Amino acid sequence: MKTKGRVELSRREVLGYTAAGAGGMALGSPQHAAAVKAGKAKAVIQIWMWGGPSHLDTFDPKPDAGADYCGPYTAPIETNVSGIRIGQRLPLLAKQADKFSIIRSMTHGINGHETASYVTQTGRPVGGEVYPAAGAVVSRFKGVDAGYDGLLPPYIVLTQPQGRFSESGFMGLRYKPFATGGKPSAPVFTVEGVIQQGITQARQKDRRDLLHMLDTYGNKMKGNPAFEQMDLCEEQAYELILGDAGKVFDVKTEDAKLRERYGRSDFGASCLIARKLVEAGVPYVTINYRGWDSHKKHFDIMNTKLPEMDRGFSTLLDDLSQRGLLDSTIVWWGGEFGRSPKIQWEAPWNGGRSHFGKCFSHVVAGGGFQGGQIVGTSNGTGEEVADRPVYPWDLIGSIYEQLGIDTTARLPHPQGLDVRVSPTEADGVTMGGRLREIMS
Amino acid sequence: MTASLQVDAAQNKTSLKIDRMVFSKLDELGIPPSDPCTDEIFLRRVYLDMIGTLPTRQEAKQFLSSNGINKRSELIESLFERPEFADYWSLKWCDLLRVKAEFPSKLWPNAVQAYHRWVRTAIFNNMPCDDFARAMLTSSGSNFRVAPVNFYRAMPKREPKEIARIIALTFMGTRTDFWDEEQLLGMAAFFGQVGYKGTAEWKEEIIFFDPTLKFLHPETKEAVKAKLPDGTVVEFATNQDPRLVFSDWLVGSQIFSDNIVNRIWYWLLGRGIIHEADNIQAGNPPQNQKLLNFLSQELVRSGYDMRHIYRIILNSKTYQLASIHNEGNQADEANFSHYYPRRLGAEVLIDAICQITETTESYSSEIPEPFTFIPENQRSIKLSDGSITSPFLDLYGRPPRDTGYESERNNTPSPSQKLHLLNSTHIQKKISSNKTLMGMYSRKAKGKKKTIVAWYPEEEVIENMYLAILSRYPSAKETNQALNYIRNSDLKKWDAKIDVAWALLNTKEFIFKH
Known part of the structure; x- marks a missing residue:
């Protein structure tokens, strides 16, 4: 039947969730190989603030703007970097400010979730082709096509896809993220397909034998090319199911004190697992952190959500740093937009903040981005960019550069169109420029 | 009765012509066709291909036990009448039309509902496909009230060139990337006066003929002359809506009917006569020109009746060949020497699993307003909005409805999909929650009002699992293998039975159409 060598080769091909059939895409072409150089960063952890977090209440406080802007958050706190103050509900992050930089002049002007999410995650203006999100691009240049041969998928999202x-x-x-599903803070985090409670390894093996025995049609079709891919996928899946690679999702192997510091929330556990995944060689992890679309009862929500975020995010930075991983791991925090600086006191909002795409904050740390810096400024109320606008494509282009991805490289396109990693002025896009001031 | 028999006879004649064309081509190439498929294979295949739905256990039993000589064509006729026929083909058309509330179509939920309902009604009533296309291309009015105008809204850029590109892709099955710029501009000129305006109602939009708009050449800045794709230059009066002129030409053109019949062939047989089905161009000739011409003529002759095309294909021997290859045709992937196996589409697969396990899926969208919640028992093939999805549908390659290309629906297998079906809590819960599948039933206790729970014997449980999952009876060998597993395993009987159902759901026979 198949020679050993051939199986090895094919398995490698399916390995990182390749799923072939990507018609007309030349994989591993010279042009593509040249697109990836050794970068400072090897991996990205993206904390996606789903719904849009308030910039005023997190990383761009405006205590002088008055009660209609600050609400109850009138006392921002000093950080361990002199001159940088952040929101009063983030005391733990304040102690890590030397590790991250705040971009206070993010802008795209879009106030609809779906379009803003697209622009912020793809680094592409709206119109024409639908481009891939940063995670998919990284998965293209750092994943299987680039020789990644881990058993875990190269692009993982905790826990739900966008x-x-x-x-x-x-x-x-082929470049879609693997969504874990499940509940990271539960006693057993059942990662869909990888970890299932109550089925022993012995039963898994018995089941597999039973399946092969009852696969009458499949057995008749042995050798048919239509099923070759399917068989390789099954082999691959069983390596994960029966092997040890899935243990990376188990936080119980970690020190109890450290777990406590991350917090026992889903977000805290997700941060810890993200670190473990990066440690295991996964190049891109997104934590899809829900609950920031706070139109109503905004400050009540912030009072509970911010401490949870503060714990997880700050411990992640500290933990990565102590393990020597922060130098090679970019942590990117932000949502599709900020929230309106002016509070909507009137009914039905009763103290809410609405969508705000004109000016908002993102945070980057590690992987060659300096810490303890502020990029750009907003005006006195946080409603306008005052200085140094940063567009999503400036930020994402900078992330690609740190990873060693050539931003002018071609992306695979099903109809073979000539499409590139990042837009330029030649595409008619207004550029704010790469984040040179914090890139080392 | 006699009339319908006559129809049948004419029907068969037409289907025979298809077979003659396919088989003589195979003869020429020296490729032997596979054997005809069995009734049980046909049953499952035609349900999945026509209505995207598995036959139930009862339906399978009934069909398999029938002795009627015309039972296959009678089944085809009955499936046209099923509501799922309209559901399933609306799903397909809404993929191509990019029906989606959010980015990038941004139709908005109300307009998605209206548009989907219009498409479904058209398919349900078998609206001739020339009228179907014409309605989308020529309507004017509100996106909420005159649903087909949404055709002009579901585009990444609302400009004449983009409109022309999308129309060429959708209704001519051709990609304007291969055209020269002047040809595209000439076609775009027909859409230079498509106007868009808002109303006082939130997210309502009117699409209308706006004679004040001018479509200027991007370089010469002069008005572009309207030129049909066949090269004819057209002049129209100032108050004449050029969309009408274009759509008259379109629906009468060869490429329009070629596109429709080629797509139907692709949908039913897994490969276009011209392949890919949306890449009709001189450099990509049909694999069988005679066959394409014949189907195209049949479409026109029948008054643009798409069901007629379905019918003559489905009744053909070509469609009813086995998928099992023989020595001479294993390598053939373009000449229809056997039925090409294909993985079930995402929505069809999850619907099948839900039907077998008597479970449901939850779908909702909390952005944008108004929030949408889909009833629990609704099938996934009925989802109208491409923005409403689930991790399962995403994983199994449901098209994002970004571009309208056929290739957006990706049915290639991936290890993540395998992981999910083999080992996810999602699927495991579905299997283990279904007591009926495990053989439980309730019956009245003798002489009492109370019902008591009873269990079918294991042989019968296995038979029922086969009928529900694979739409056929198990062979004696299979029954024994499953029985052995249940009886000799250390597991509880209940768990062992779950494993049998799990195994059947993971066979290629289940995951593929074949």
Whole structure:
């Protein structure tokens, strides 16, 4: 039947969730190989603030703007970097400010979730082709096509996919994230397909034998090319199911004190697992952190959500740093937009903040981005960019550069169109420029 | 009765012509066709291909036990009448039309509902496909009230060139990337006066003929002359809506009917006569020109009746060949020497699993307003909005409805999909929650009002699992293998039975159409 060598080769091909069939895409072409150089960063942890977090209440406080802007958050706190103050509900992050930089002049001007999410995650203006999100691009240049041969998928999202737009855009299924599902803070985090409670390894093996025995049609079709891919996928899946690679999702192996510091919330556990995944070699992890679309009762929500975020995010930075991983791991925090600086006191909002795409904050740390810096400024109320606008494509282009991805490289396109990693002025896009001031 | 028999006879004649064309081509190439498929294979295949739905256990039993000589064509006729026929083909058309509330179509939920309902009604009533296309291309009015105008809204850029590109892709099955710029501009000129305006109602939009708009050449800045794709230059009066002129030409053109019949062939047989089905161009000739011409003529002759095309294909021997290859045709992937196996589409697969396990899926969208919640028992093939999805549908390659290309629906297998079906809590819960599948039933206790729970014997449970999951009876060998597993395993009987159902759901026979 098949020679050993051939199986090895094919298995490698399916390995990182390749799913072939990406018609007309030359994999591993010289042009593509040249697109990836050794970068400072090897991996990205993206904390996606789903719904849009308030910039005033997090990383761009405006205590002088008055009660209609600050609400109850009138006392921002000093950080361990002199001159940088952040929101009063983030005391733990304040102690890590030397590790991250705040971009206070993010802008795209879009106030609809779905379009803003697209622009912020793809680094592409709206119109024409639907481009892939940063995670899919990294998966293209740091994943299987680039020789990644881990058993874990190269692009993992904790726990639910975005769903607001197609993460892999025109690049298709092959570059989609693996969504874990499940509840990270539960006693057993049942990662869909990888970890299932109550089925022993012995039963898994018995089941597999039973399946092969009852697969009458499949057995008749042995050798048919239509099923070759399917068989390799099954082999691959069983390596994960029966092997040890899935243990990376188990936080119980970690020190109890450290777990406590991350927090026992789903977000805290997700941060810890993200660190473990990066440690295991996964190049891109998104934590899809829900609950920031606070139109109503905004400050009540912030009072509970911010301490949870503060714990998880700050411990992640500290933990990565102590393990020597922060130098090679970019942590990117932000949502599709900020929230309106002016509080909506009137009914039905009763103290809410609405969508705000004109000016908002993102945070980057590690992987060659300096800490303890502020990029750009907003005006006195946080409603306008005052200095140094940063567009999503400036930020994401900078992330690609740190990873060693050539931003002018071609992306695979199903109809073979000439499409590139990042837009330029030649595409008619207004550029704020790469984040040179914090890139080392 | 006699009339319908006559129809049948004419029907068969037409289907025979298809077979003659396919088989003589195979003869030429020296490729032997596979054997005809069995009734049980046909049953499952035609349900999945026509209505995207598995036959139930009862339906399978009934069909398999029938002795009627015309039972296959009678089944085809009955499936046209099923509501799922309209559901399933609306799903397909809404993929191509990019029906989606959010980015990038941004139709908005109300307009998605209206548009989907219009498409479904058209398919349900078998609206001739020339009228179907014409309605989308020529309507004017509100996106909420005159649903087909949404055709002009579901585009990444609302400009004449983009409109022309999308129309060429959708209704001519051709990609304007291969055209020269002047040809595209000439076609775009027909859409230079498509106007868009808002109303006082939130997210309502009117699409209308706006004679004040001018479509200027991007370089010469002069008005572009309207030129049909066949090269004819057209002049129209100032108050004449050029969309009408274009759509008259379109629906009468060869490429329009070629596109429709080629797509139907692709949908039913897994490969276009011209392949890919949306890449009709001189450099990509049909694999069988005679066959394409014949189907195209049949479409026109029948008054643009798409069901007629379905019918003559489905009744053909070509469609009813086995998928099992023989020595001479294993490598053939373009000449229809056997039925090409294909993985079930995402929505069809989850619907099948839900039907077998008597479970449901939850779908909702909390952005944008108004929030949408889909009833629990609704099938996934009925989802109208491409923005409403689930991790399962995403994983199994449901099209994002970004571009309208056929290739957006990706049915290639991936290890993540395998992981999910083999080992996810999602699927495991569905299997283990279904007591009926495990053989439980309730019956009245003798002489009492109370019902008591009873269990079918294991042989019968296995038979029922086969009928529900694979739409056929198990062979004696299979029954014994499953029985052995249940009886000799250390597991509880209940768990062992779950494993049998799990195994059947993971067979290629289940995951593929074949």
